[in-house]
Each structure stands twice: as C-alpha cells, then as structure tokens.
Amino acid sequence: MGHIVAALGTCHTPYLFTRPPDENPQQLDAAAAAMQELGKVLDDTKPDAIVFLGSDHVETFSVTCIPSFAIIAGSRAVARFAGREYKLPVHREMAEDLLNQLVVEHEFDVAYSEDAELGHAFAVPFEYIIGTRDIPIVPFFTNVYVPPLPTPKRCAALGRAIAHIISGRKERVALVASGGMSHFPGTRKYLTPEFDFDRWLVSQFESGNTDALLNMTGTQLDEVGNTEMLNWAVMFGAIGAQAGELVEYIPTWHHGLCMMRFLPQRERKTATAPAQAQYGGFQFQNQGFQFYKHPPADAYGLNRLLFEVRHSAGLRDRILENLDAVAREYELNPQQRIAAEELINVGKGGLVSEHVGPLVEAGAHPLQALMSLHVIFSMSHQAAPRS
Secondary structure (H helix, E strand, C coil), rough: CEEEEEEEECCCCCCHHHHHCCCCCCHHHHHHHHHHHHHHHHHHHHHCEEEEEEEEECCCCCCCECCEEEEEEECCEEECCCCCCEEEEHHHHHHHHHHHHHCCCCCCCCEEEEEEEECCHHHHHHHHHCCCCCEHHHHHHHCCCCCCCCCCHHHHHHHHHHHHHHHHCCEEEEEECCCCCCEEECCCCCCCCCCHHHHHHHHHHHCCHHHHHCCCCHHHHHCCCCCCCCCHHHHHHHCCCCCCEEEEEEEEECEEEEEEEEEECCCCHHHHCCCCCHHHCHHHHHCCCCEEEECCHHHHHHHHHHHHHCCCCHHHHHHHHHHHHHHHCCCCHHHHHHHCHHHHHHCCCCCHHHHHHHHCCCCCHHCCCCCCCCHHHHHHHHCCCCC
C-alpha cells in the first residue's frame, strides 16, 4: 500500500539564481540553506517518487490556453530559467495513473502535457531541494495567477483525491508544494507585502490549523499576495491537518520567503511562532481580484506578444529593428503600441519594475509583463535582471 512519507512547503524565489545587486545576499543564502535543509528530509524518508506541486508564472501556459490544473506525463521534466536547465526523470506510469483516475474516477478536469517547459517555480526547488538525488517526479500545475482561480477548498479536494490514488499504489511518495508567501510582482503593491499576514498564517500552520488557508477565497489571497499558497492547499488536502514546523521565514524588501516541513513529524527544534491577531490585522476588502485580474479580451495580442517574446530571440530582434511592424502583426492598438516601447526601453538601464506600469495599463497581465521585461533586460545586458 502506497503512502505519503514527506510533505514540504517551500518558496521558489528566482533571485537565488539571478542574484541581482539590490537583493540582500545573506537573505538569499539563508533561503537556499533552508531549502537544502528540506532536501535532507528526502534522504531520511527515501521516497520512490515526488509529486511536485508547482505553478506557472505565465511562462509555460499563455492566454491561448490556461488550465486550472495540469500534469506533466512525459518522460522528462524540463525546467529552464536564467540560463540553467534541469531534466529530471518523470515517473510516467504514476503520472498517467494520476491523470486517468483524477479525470475518470474523481471527476477533476486535469489537462496534461508531454513536453511543457517548466519555469522557476520548479527549477529553483529542483536545484536546492532535490539537488542531485535521483528521484523520479510527477510535476503538477495549479493556476495561481490568471483568474478565475480554483478555490483553496477545490485545491484541497484535489489533494485528497491524489492521496487516495497514492494509497492504492505501492510507492512511498513525497509531496513538495512550491509557492511563495506575500509578494506582488509587477503590481503597484510590489514594495509593500503583507508580512504580518504571512506570520499569522505561519502560526496557524504550526498549530495544524490548515483551514486558515482552506477557508479563504481566491480574491482574499490576491489581496495579501498569497495566491501561490494554492499549491500548499493541494498538499494540505493530501495530508490533512498536520502541524507544520517552520524552517525559515525571511521577509525581503518585496517578498515573504517561507520554508516549512509537515511530514514526517518530529520533535520541534524551535518554539512555535507567537499568537497573532487574525489575518495579522489585515482588513479584507472582498471586492474581487485587485492585483492579478483576468486580462481583457482586447489585450489578447499584447499578452500573446509578451509571452512569445520570452521564448523567441528572433522576435526580440524584430522588436528592436521594427516595432511598428511587430505591433501590426499582433494587432496592438495605439496605447498598446506605445506601451510596447518599454520592451526596448528596458534594455537601456534602470530597474525592470519601472517599465511595467505602461504595459499593465494597456491590458498586460502584471506578471506576464514583468517576466518578459526580465528576459529582455537580462539578454540585453548579459547580466542578472533587477526588479
């Protein structure tokens, strides 16, 4: 009988790879060390496979098609980011079994891909948690950035279904949930994360109150910059209300980085976090998605351009050579054509985040805009991007 032997939650900050000069290197080193500490759990538990619960930063899927849930069922999980590439073996038989049973027996409409390229939500933990360990994985996507999002309760129900399927198999399985705490990349709130909310949520996880997350709505998670916690919600559905152990929480100038272990349980090495006011004192507006909204239909061409420019050096060259021709090809309106000039301006210097605003005002998804600008900046300067 198969069972879940380990459950880990982690951040995946891309700056562990790019190391921009405006990040605190001591904080990055601490995050890397905490993730490596989580990796030791894999040595202790010796899983036969890892179900890796990650997400897309609008780099794998585009506005052409964004699934709520998707599984990679090919032979290799290929992740690329910041000049690094990982090719991990996929436990294909388990992936196909999960896919078939989730769709047929448990009625979850899960998409699948043989060859989708994974981004930094996968690549960073591949480096610092899995490392050189030869453990096959099953990569699983949850849509956490392009509304409508699955609810935390729906994610937990998916996790329960995954656990049920695992119990009918023979493997010892580890779960890794990859998602950062409060951060707002590409938005006006980038510089003011909700760290007090994070600390409250960590205190709830340490006491085993995973319902603190599961009872929230997607729009509430959007308000506090925690939509990536939907990946953790899948894990909580699979393992139930297990008390977590905080390995490290690091509030950077723009992002709450959190690493926790939930299984296997052990005697705590550190005291739990002190009690916090509910939601860390945050007052929800409950007025819909405030920061990551569904892109407007008339911005389809702009968002498609931003997606494709990340993957095509030829398109980046054409933008520099003749932006007007590219704008006509992608049917950009006048405002979008002017905003697209930021794809050129970002290569001239300054902070990447300074160039996001006009694109978002023209209808670009904030994260799509930011990540596309990062790619162009890094290619232009042959150096790490800054934000």
